[in-house]
Amino acid sequence: MxxxxxxxxxxxxxxxxxxxxxxxxxxxxxxxxxxxxxxxxxxxxxxxxxxxxxxxxxxxxxxxxxxxxxxxxxxxxxxxxxxxxxxxxxxxxxxxxxxxxxxxxxxxxxxxxxxxxxxxxxxxxxxxxxxxxxxxxxxxxxxxxxxxxxxxxxxxxxxxxxxxxxxxxxxxxxxxxxxxxxxxPLPQQYTVVVTGIPSHSGCSLSDTIESFFMEYHPSTYLSHVVVHRTNKLRGLIRDAENIYKRLTRLRSRPHNPASSERNCFFGLFGKSKDLVQDYSKRLEDLEENVRQQQSGYSKTVEEVSAAFVCFKSRYGASTALRIQLSENPIEWVTEQAPEPHDVYWPLFSSSFIxxxxxxxxxxxxxxxxxxxxxxxxxxxxxxxxxxxxxxxxxxxxxxxxxxxxxxxxxxxxxxxxxxxxxxxxxxxxxxxxxxxxxxxxxxxxxxxxxxxxxxxxxxxxxxxxxxxxxxxxxxxxxxxxxxxxxxxxxxxxxxxxxxxxxxxxxxxxxxxxxxxxxxxxxxxxxxxxxxxxxxxxxxxxxxxxxxxxxxxxxxxxxxxxxxxxxxxxxxxxxxxxxxxxxxxxxxxxxxxxxxxxxxxxxxxxxxxxxxxxxxxxxxxxxxxxxxxxxxxxxxxxxxxxxxxxxxxxxxFEPVFQTFSAETLIKKDRSEQNDPGMNEFFDKLKTAYNDPSLAPKDRSQYADDQNTPLLFSLES
Incomplete structure (x- = not known):
């Protein structure tokens, strides 16, 4: 050049x-x-x-x-x-x-x-x-x-x-x-993700987790949340979200010609139908399907060998995170839990292989x-x-x-x-x-x-x-x-x-x-x-x-x-x-x-x-x-x-991987007399519940044309 x-x-x-x-x-x-x-x-x-x-x-x-x-x-x-x-x-x-x-x-x-x-x-x-x-x-x-x-x-x-x-x-x-x-106090500071949980005949996965941590971490263990396979359910919820958004847009302009369409030959001929009514019916059907799926989940079929395990202190969570929990290194594998809204839920539907x-x-x-x-x-x-x-x-x-x-x-x-x-x-x-x-x-x-x-x-x-x-x-x-x-x-x-x-x-x-x-x-x-x-x-x-x-x-x-x-x-x-x-x-x-x-x-x-x-x-x-x-x-x-x-x-690099025992204990001690900790621990027990298993009913809002979109799916 x-x-x-x-x-x-x-x-x-x-x-x-x-x-x-x-x-x-x-x-x-x-x-x-x-x-x-x-x-x-x-x-x-x-x-x-x-x-x-x-x-x-x-x-x-x-x-x-x-x-x-x-x-x-x-x-x-x-x-x-x-x-x-x-x-x-x-x-x-x-x-x-x-x-x-x-x-x-x-x-x-x-x-x-x-x-x-x-x-x-x-x-x-x-x-x-x-x-x-x-x-x-x-x-x-x-x-x-x-x-x-x-x-x-x-x-x-x-x-x-x-x-x-x-x-x-x-x-x-x-x-x-x-x-x-x-x-x-943040949920991820008290929580670890445990994978490779072994199954025992005659014992549910939840009971296995509670029994293990009550035996080996009795003073610090608080609760756990078992992960479920929810890909199919999440797909239904996404469909319901899309229908709800379309319905909200249509109701915001009720006199628009786009609120109806013909039902034959790519919409060119045939009897016109009311899209608002059609979307409302489809939304009700989807919501009912979601409720049935949520209520019909079988723990023995839909559970994954992974769980979010919560502890009573940051130091307790860090101890479980740093040491090998089992004699078999591919069982009871732990890693730091992310923020609840940062969890990538579809991952848990995949097996180790x-x-x-x-x-x-x-x-x-x-x-x-x-x-x-x-x-x-x-x-x-x-x-x-x-x-x-x-x-x-x-x-x-x-x-x-x-x-x-x-x-x-x-x-x-x-x-x-x-x-x-x-x-x-x-x-x-x-x-x-x-x-x-x-x-x-x-x-x-x-x-x-x-x-x-x-x-x-x-x-x-x-x-x-x-x-x-x-x-x-x-x-x-x-x-x-x-x-x-x-x-x-x-x-x-x-x-x-x-x-x-x-x-x-x-x-x-x-x-x-x-x-x-x-x-x-x-x-x-x-x-x-x-x-x-x-x-x-x-x-x-x-x-x-x-x-x-x-x-x-x-x-x-x-x-x-x-x-x-x-x-x-x-x-x-x-x-x-x-x-x-x-x-x-x-x-x-x-x-x-x-x-x-x-x-x-x-x-x-x-x-x-x-x-x-x-x-x-x-x-x-x-x-x-x-x-x-x-x-x-x-x-x-x-x-x-x-x-x-x-x-x-x-x-310096260890500081970016995890915090030292000195740091964690200082922080735990500074909050041990805080009256708000009991309320925090109550919320911690449900912080990592899969959002797709939470009840979501949008169909009851379908008739209100001024209702904003109040619900969104957490991905």
């Missing part, structure tokens, strides 16, 4: 960002868009639609930027939870890292690279037509003493990253403890998806090479000769296509994680986050670098021992692609503000009345956003030494993301669960991986640049980094 192509991409994306920011500041002020741009505030009752129109509403203003910026972290924590704080801390951590990196890269490394004269004699004329490779380390002459500046920078950035990682890990772990001490097979299938499916994704990666790589594109598609030669067209194709289009393909991966990985056997929605999200992360790192970095232009470097997969050296050769050549990719990502971040799909859906629903009136604020999709941020963290660290020109663009990316997501967390996304910051260990591990990869790249580069002494002196760096990582895992 040449400088003018980069400038074209920067101009296009910067213009789009400004346009989207201005468009958002106008659209968010329109009365009809309140449910699109502040749905969280509407659900919480902090905002409502107004009918007043003001000409100032058509003018963009930066008021929302100021509010998002000025909101303190304590306010964000109280409003959005620790998971949101951790998410924003990723941007803060990255901004600190790349502020230092950009200072070193732009003022020290970049001038050294440009004046290296390895690729050509220094010439400032016609700079816009120069290749971006002139700003890479490839332009520094082999054996040059100026390479020691890059060597020193590798040590400096390693120290900075490790220091900031330690500070963030310590800060977030303390926040996690503070949140625990400040919290009220079925879940085990599902895990194997998920592994195979994930590998297959990763391999298939090489096709769009190869296509994108072909677009970055204009000469090869002319060879493959000779009929486009005349078009590709146009300067603006070639700059857009090589500087903007490849990264845009890659981002479109990447956008379909998170939903697929979430489906895979759902099949894998997680007992909670948050567990599914964390599992999907890890899958998307490593998929993104492989296909967003390794596949692009190692495949080269289309398939010319595929043979290196047959020689794994040569991969480190190949990385040192090919990574610098992809610097221009990643610069364009980062710049294009500014626009994708800005599109998060406008919520185009939600806006179109709201407009279509308002015009046609085909959507129900119940507003549900979306939740933050951490499993897709965290991997995307960590990919840019990896790219920035890798190209810090190789092509420091990328650093200011990455810094802008993190600045844009910081302000946008603070605004969205405060106004749009409503937390559906709280993990207590358990996404941070994923961030820490990924950053360490990126740092070690950067060091390995530096080792290969110095070897290729014929500076063997620098390569030798770099060897202690990854060793020290991994030792630091091991220390952090021992020091």
């Amino acid at each position: 040449i400088v003018s192509a980069l400038l074209t991409s920067v101009g296009i994306n910067l213009g789009l960002c400004v346009l989207l920011f201005a468009l958002y500041s106008v659209l968010r002020k329109q009365p009809g868009n309140i449910e699109v741009y502040v749905p969280r505030l509407v659900v919480e009752g902090k905002a409502q639609r107004t009918r007043e129109f003001n000409l100032e509403d058509l003018l963009p203003n930066p008021g929302w930027l100021r509010k998002a910026w000025q909101t303190s972290e304590d306010e964000l924590l109280a409003s959005c939870g620790l998971d949101a704080v951790v998410f924003i801390r990723i941007f803060i951590f990255s901004f600190k890292v790349f502020s230092v990196a950009a200072g070193l890269g732009m003022f020290i490394l970049l001038p050294i690279n440009y004046f290296g004269d390895q690729l050509r004699e220094t010439d400032f004329t016609d700079l816009q037509n120069k290749s971006l490779d002139l700003f890479n380390i490839s332009n520094v002459k082999d054996g040059s003493n100026w390479l020691w500046a890059h060597f020193s920078a590798a040590y400096v950035i390693t120290g900075v990253v490790c220091y900031l990682l330690y500070s963030e890990y310590k800060y977030i772990s303390l926040k996690r403890l503070e949140q625990f001490y400040a919290s009220k 079925r879940r085990w097979i599902s895990k194997l299938l998920v592994i195979v499916a994930s590998i297959t998806l990763t391999i298939l994704f090489l096709l769009p990666v190869a296509f994108v790589q072909g677009l970055t090479n204009l000469n090869q594109l002319k060879t493959l598609l000779p009929f486009l030669n005349n078009i590709l000769e146009i300067s603006v067209v070639s700059q857009v194709i090589t500087g903007y289009l490849p990264s845009l296509i890659l981002q479109i393909f990447f956008s379909i991966v998170p939903p697929i990985m979430k489906i895979f994680s759902t099949m894998q056997g997680n007992i909670s929605l948050s567990g599914i999200e964390k599992s999907a986050c890890s899958k998307v992360l490593w998929f993104t790192i492989w296909n967003g970095f390794f596949a692009i670098v190692l495949t080269g232009s289309v398939t010319s470097q595929v043979q290196i997969f047959l020689e794994p021992k040569d991969i480190p050296w190949k990385l040192a050769v090919y990574v610098p050549t992809q610097a221009s692609f990643y610069i364009a990719y980062v710049v294009t990502s500014w626009t994708s971040l800005s599109k998060e503000l406008t919520r185009v799909i939600a806006l179109l859906g709201d407009w279509i629903g308002g015009c046609s009345g085909c959507f129900d009136n119940e507003l549900q604020a979306p939740s933050m999709t951490y499993h897709s956003e965290i991997p995307r941020i960590l990919l840019f963290l990896l790219i920035g660290l890798i190209y810090f030494l190789l092509s420091p020109l990328i650093l200011p663009f990455i810094l802008i990316f993190f600045c844009i993301g910081y302000i946008i997501y603070r605004n969205q967390l405060l106004n749009v996304y409503l937390p559906k669960y709280e993990t207590g910051g358990q996404f941070w260990p994923i961030v820490h591990n990924s950053t360490i991986f990126s740092l070690v990869l950067m060091q390995a790249m530096a080792f290969g580069i110095f070897s290729l640049k014929k500076l063997p002494l620098a390569s030798s002196l770099l060897l202690p760096l990854p060793v020290v980094t991994l030792l630091f990582h091991g220390y952090c895992r021992k020091r």
